[in-house]
Amino acid sequence: MINDIAWHTEDIIGVSKNESLIIRITQFILTLTIVLAVTMVIINGIQYITKSANGEDPSKTRWNLFYLAIGLLLALFSVVIINLFRSVGESTLKTIGYHSTYTQEQLKLPLT
Numbered sequence: 001m002i003n004d005i006a007w008h009t010e011d012i013i014g015v016s017k018n019e020s021l022i023i024r025i026t027q028f029i030l031t032l033t034i035v036l037a038v039t040m041v042i043i044n045g046i047q048y049i050t051k052s053a054n055g056e057d058p059s060k061t062r063w064n065l066f067y068l069a070i071g072l073l074l075a076l077f078s079v080v081i082i083n084l085f086r087s088v089g090e091s092t093l094k095t096i097g098y099h100s101t102y103t104q105e106q107l108k109l110p111l112t
Contacts, residue, residue: 026082033075040068 044064051058 022082022086026079030075030079033072037068037072037075041065044068 044061048058048061048065051061
């Protein structure tokens with residue numbers, strides 16, 4: 001039953017099981033990164049306000065926000081790199097003649 005669903009998904013969206021796993025992991029990590037970034041912006045914003053109100057120097061908090069922005073940009077850029085490698089891999093496979101147009105019966109492996 002699970003194999004039938006996996007093959008059916010591959011036929012519909014044209015993504016293999018391994019590739020869809022990589023995509024799902026990448027999306028999960030990116031979502032986690034965004035949630036943590038928003039949390040850190042809120043925490044650093046509160047620290048910035050309290051340090052400014054107490055007359056302290058909030059420059060460390062400003063640098064934390066700067067590093068947070070750089071980290072978020074790197075996380076987003078990593079998704080671009082992953083998609084670039086995926087598209088290059090797909091085009092290479094198409095160039096050498098690999099086609100994923102096999103039927104479900106052709107792709108089924110005997111169960112061990």
